[in-house]
Amino acid sequence: MQITILGGGGFLGRKLAQRLAQEGTLGGQPVTGLTLFDLQAPASLPAPFPVRCLGGNIADPEAVKAAIPAGTDVVVHLAAVVSAQAEADFDLGLTVNLHGTLAVLQACRALPAPPRVVFTSSVASFSGGQDARLEDDARQLPGNSYGAEKAIGELLLQDASRKGFLDAVNIRLPTVIIRPGRPNKAASSFVSAILREPLLGLETELPVPEDFAVWICSPRRAVEWFLHAMTMDTGPLGLDRGINPPGRSATVGKMLSALAEVAGPAARARVRHAPDPAIEAIVGTWPASFTAERARRLFGFSEQESLEEIVQAFIEDDLAATRAERGL
Amino acid sequence: MQITILGGGGFLGRKLAQRLAQEGTLGGQPVTGLTLFDLQAPASLPAPFPVRCLGGNIADPEAVKAAIPAGTDVVVHLAAVVSAQAEADFDLGLTVNLHGTLAVLQACRALPAPPRVVFTSSVASFSGGQDARLEDDARQLPGNSYGAEKAIGELLLQDASRKGFLDAVNIRLPTVIIRPGRPNKAASSFVSAILREPLLGLETELPVPEDFAVWICSPRRAVEWFLHAMTMDTGPLGLDRGINPPGRSATVGKMLSALAEVAGPAARARVRHAPDPAIEAIVGTWPASFTAERARRLFGFSEQESLEEIVQAFIEDDLAATRAERGL
Ligand SMILES: NC(=O)c1ccc[n+]([C@@H]2O[C@H](COP(=O)([O-])OP(=O)(O)OC[C@H]3O[C@@H](n4cnc5c(N)ncnc54)[C@H](O)[C@@H]3O)[C@@H](O)[C@H]2O)c1
Ligand SMILES: NC(=O)c1ccc[n+]([C@@H]2O[C@H](COP(=O)([O-])OP(=O)(O)OC[C@H]3O[C@@H](n4cnc5c(N)ncnc54)[C@H](O)[C@@H]3O)[C@@H](O)[C@H]2O)c1
Numbered sequence: 092m093q094i095t096i097l098g099g100g101g102f103l104g105r106k107l108a109q110r111l112a113q114e115g116t117l118g119g120q121p122v123t124g125l126t127l128f129d130l131q132a133p134a135s136l137p138a139p140f141p142v143r144c145l146g147g148n149i150a151d152p153e154a155v156k157a158a159i160p161a162g163t164d165v166v167v168h169l170a171a172v173v174s175a176q177a178e179a180d181f182d183l184g185l186t187v188n189l190h191g192t193l194a195v196l197q198a199c200r201a202l203p204a205p206p207r208v209v210f211t212s213s214v215a216s217f218s219g220g221q222d223a224r225l226e227d228d229a230r231q232l233p234g235n236s237y238g239a240e241k242a243i244g245e246l247l248l249q250d251a252s253r254k255g256f257l258d259a260v261n262i263r264l265p266t267v268i269i270r271p272g273r274p275n276k277a278a279s280s281f282v283s284a285i286l287r288e289p290l291l292g293l294e295t296e297l298p299v300p301e302d303f304a305v306w307i308c309s310p311r312r313a314v315e316w317f318l319h320a321m322t323m324d325t326g327p328l329g330l331d332r333g334i335n336p337p338g339r340s341a342t343v344g345k346m347l348s349a350l351a352e353v354a355g356p357a358a359r360a361r362v363r364h365a366p367d368p369a370i371e372a373i374v375g376t377w378p379a380s381f382t383a384e385r386a387r388r389l390f391g392f393s394e395q396e397s398l399e400e401i402v403q404a405f406i407e408d409d410l411a412a413t414r415a416e417r418g419l
Numbered sequence: 420m421q422i423t424i425l426g427g428g429g430f431l432g433r434k435l436a437q438r439l440a441q442e443g444t445l446g447g448q449p450v451t452g453l454t455l456f457d458l459q460a461p462a463s464l465p466a467p468f469p470v471r472c473l474g475g476n477i478a479d480p481e482a483v484k485a486a487i488p489a490g491t492d493v494v495v496h497l498a499a500v501v502s503a504q505a506e507a508d509f510d511l512g513l514t515v516n517l518h519g520t521l522a523v524l525q526a527c528r529a530l531p532a533p534p535r536v537v538f539t540s541s542v543a544s545f546s547g548g549q550d551a552r553l554e555d556d557a558r559q560l561p562g563n564s565y566g567a568e569k570a571i572g573e574l575l576l577q578d579a580s581r582k583g584f585l586d587a588v589n590i591r592l593p594t595v596i597i598r599p600g601r602p603n604k605a606a607s608s609f610v611s612a613i614l615r616e617p618l619l620g621l622e623t624e625l626p627v628p629e630d631f632a633v634w635i636c637s638p639r640r641a642v643e644w645f646l647h648a649m650t651m652d653t654g655p656l657g658l659d660r661g662i663n664p665p666g667r668s669a670t671v672g673k674m675l676s677a678l679a680e681v682a683g684p685a686a687r688a689r690v691r692h693a694p695d696p697a698i699e700a701i702v703g704t705w706p707a708s709f710t711a712e713r714a715r716r717l718f719g720f721s722e723q724e725s726l727e728e729i730v731q732a733f734i735e736d737d738l739a740a741t742r743a744e745r746g747l
Pocket of ligand 2: 427
C-alpha cells in the first residue's frame with residue numbers, strides 16, 4: 092500500500108502517520124511507502140517502510156502531483172486552512188480549501204488507477220444549533236466560509252467518484268478534542284482548552300454555559316475512522332460519499348466532570364466562567380448532535396470512547412509534548 | 420438600474436433581455452443600461468436604454484469584470500455548459516460552471532456596492548426520482564457533473580452573500596419547456612421535443628412511458644421569476660439563498676393531452692413511442708416534484724400556468740422563429 096497524507100504535518104496527519112508507522116500494515120496489507128506533504132516538509136519518523144517528506148502548496152497542481160505519484164493507493168487529504176483563518180481571509184480559504192481540493196482531484200485523476208481518497212469535511216458545514224440532531228440526509232447549509240468550502244470539496248470528490256476518477260469517503264469530523272499545543276483563534280478553541288489548560292496547571296475561560304453541547308470526537312477515534320475509511324468497501328456508499336461518523340454529543344458540564352474525575356477537583360477549579368456572546372453566536376449555529384446511523388450500521392465506523400477516556404488519552408499521548416512545546 | 424446578463428445570448432437570457440427592453444423598467448425603476456455577455460457577443464436589440472453587447476469567456480476574470488462595471492445593480496448569471504456537455508467534457512464543465520461562477524463572485528466583490536445576483540441552479544442538482552416530492556430543505560445529491568457544479572455555485576454565492584460581497588438568489592429551475600430551435604443532446608431534450616416537433620409538423624420519439632412525470636416550467640414563467648428575484652427583498656432569505664420555485668409536476672401523457680387540446684389530435688399522433696432505457700435512467704433520477712412552499716408563501720414567486728397555456732405561448736412566442744431557424 093502506497094499512501095500519501097496531504098497536510099501530513101498537522102495535528103491529525105501526524106497522528107495518522109505515527110499509527111501507520113507502528114502498524115506497518117493497512118487493512119492487512121503491508122505499507123510500502125508513505126508520503127507526507129505539508130506547507131513545510133514535515134519531519135520524518137521511524138517506520139518499517141520508506142517515508143518521503145515534501146514541502147509545497149496544496150493549491151499548486153504540480154506540487155500535489157509530485158506528492159501523489161503513480162502507484163498511490165490511498166490519499167488522505169487533510170490540508171486546509173481552518174475556520175477562523177478562512178473567515179478572516181476569504182481568498183486564502185478559497186485558494187487552499189477549494190483550489191487545493193481541485194488540485195487533489197486532478198492529481199488523482201491523472202493516476203493509472205483511481206486511488207481511495209479520504210477527505211475530512213466538518214460539522215461546520217452544517218447549521219442546526221443546540222437543539223439539532225441531524226439525520227444522515229441532512230442538508231449542508233454552512234454559516235461560515237470554511238464550512239462552505241468543505242461542502243464544496245465533498246461535492247467535487249463525490250462527483251469525481253461517480254466518474255471513476257477516484258474513490259472518495261468524505262468524513263464530516265466532529266470537533267476533535269483534546270487538541271495539543273496552544274489555544275488557537277478557532278471559535279471552538281475553548282472546547283479543547285477547558286480540558287488541556289487545566290491539565291497543564293493553567294487557568295482558562297469558558298465562554299458558554301455549562302449546559303452547552305458540542306459534537307466531539309477524540310484524535311484516537313478520528314485516526315481509527317481514517318484507517319477504516321482508507322480500506323472499507325465503498326460500493327454500498329453509492330452516490331452519497333458523505334459519512335457523519337458516530338461522535339458524541341457532550342455538554343461542557345459533562346466534559347468538566349470527566350476532567351475532575353480523571354485529574355481531580357483542583358483541575359476543574361482552573362476553569363473560570365467568562366461568557367462570550369460572540370463565541371456562543373458562532374459555535375451555537377453548529378449542530379450539537381447527529382444520528383450517524385449510516386456510519387454505524389452500514390459501514391462499521393467505531394463508537395467514540397467515553398469523555399474520561401478522552402482526558403486520559405491526552406495525558407498519555409500529548410501532555411508531555413505539549414508541556415515541552417510550551418516550555419512549561 | 421444597471422443590469423448585466425451573463426449568458427445573455429442563450430435561450431432564457433435573450434427572453435429576459437427582450438422583456439426588459441419592452442418594459443424599460445425593473446421593480447418600478449427605469450433601466451439605465453443593459454450589458455449582454457456571451458461567448459460570442461449577442462446581437463443587440465431595440466430598447467429604451469443603452470445596450471452593450473460583449474463577447475468573452477465567463478471563466479476569464481478580466482472579461483467578466485468588463486461585463487460587470489462599477490454601478491451595476493443586478494447581475495443575472497445564466498452562462499453555463501449544460502448537462503450532457505458537462506458530462507462529456509468534465510474539464511469544460513469545471514471551467515465554465517465552477518471557475519466561471521468564481522469569476523462572477525470576484526467581479527461582484529470588486530464593485531463599490533454589492534449587486535443583486537440571480538443565479539440559475541437546476542433540478543438536476545437533486546436526486547429523488549419519480550416518487551419524490553422534495554421539501555425546501557432537501558439535500559442536493561447530484562447524480563451528474565452539471566448538477567454538482569450548480570450546487571457548488573450555489574454554495575459559493577450563498578457564502579459570498581453572507582459575507583456581504585453580493586446579494587444572491589439561487590433559483591433551482593425546473594426543466595424549461597418548450598425550448599425553441601433544434602433538439603439537443605440533453606437527456607431532457609425530449610420533454611420539449613415531444614411538443615415542439617409536432618407543432619412544426621415533424622415526427623418525434625418519446626423515450627419514456629406516458630406516466631413519466633417531469634418537474635417543468637415555461638420560459639415566460641422563468642422570466643417572471645427572474646424579474647421577481649432581481650428586486651425582491653432578500654432579507655428574509657437569511658443564510659439560505661436557494662429557491663425551489665413553484666414549477667409544475669406533469670406526466671408526459673398530460674403534456675401530450677395539452678398538445679392535442681391546443682393543436683389537435685394530428686399533432687399528438689406525430690409522437691411515437693420509442694423506449695430508451697439509457698435516457699430514462701438519467702432523467703429518472705431527477706425529482707419529479709417539489710413542495711416549493713418557501714418560494715410561494717414567503718417570497719411571492721408566481722404560479723406556473725397550465726400546460727395548454729405553455730403550448731399556446733410557444734406558438735405565439737417562438738414557433739415562427741423556430742421555423743425560420745430550421746428552414747421549415
Ligand atoms: N481538528 C478538528 O477539530 C477538525 C474538525 C473538523 C474537520 N477537521 C479537518 O481535518 C483536517 C485535519 O485537521 P487538523 O486538526 O489536523 O488540522 P491542522 O491545521 O493541524 O492540519 C492541517 C495541515 O494543513 C496544512 N496546510 C494548510 N495550508 C496548506 C497549504 N496551502 N498547502 C499545504 N498544506 C497546508 C497545515 O500546515 C497543517 O499542517 C483539516 O482538513 C480540518 O479542516 C478538523
Ligand atoms: N433551460 C432549462 O431547461 C434550464 C433548466 C435548469 C437550469 N437552467 C440554467 O439556466 C441558465 C440558462 O439556461 P438556457 O436554457 O438559457 O441555457 P443556454 O444554453 O441557452 O444559454 C446559456 C448561455 O451560456 C453561454 N455560455 C456557455 N459557455 C460560456 C462561456 N464559457 N462563456 C460565456 N458564455 C458561455 C452559451 O453560449 C449560452 O448562450 C443556464 O445556466 C442553465 O444551466 C436551464
